[in-house]
Amino acid sequence: MKNMLKCENCKVEYPNHLVSSFRTNKKVLNVCGICALELGNIIHGINRLKFDGLMAESLRLQAIEFREKIQKEKEIENVKP
Secondary structure (H helix, E strand, C coil), X not given: CCCEEECCCCCXXXXXXXXXXXXXXXXXEEEEHHHHHHHHHHHHCCCCCCCXXXXXXHHHHHHHHHHHHHHHXXXXXXXXX
């Protein structure tokens, strides 16, 4: 698949539109929506399960769907004789 970017946190390759810049106090990381929520929770000392913003939450859900899809594809490849 073309136009892919690797999340700097989980190291999974996603379509470009599912990876965004995430600024910490030390650097800027390119991360998926899943990792953006996790990192935001760590930085702010909170435990959100989803984003409040519609666009951010939509991108997080799309990243989850994409990750599940590639995991299923890998499982199928491992089952093939």
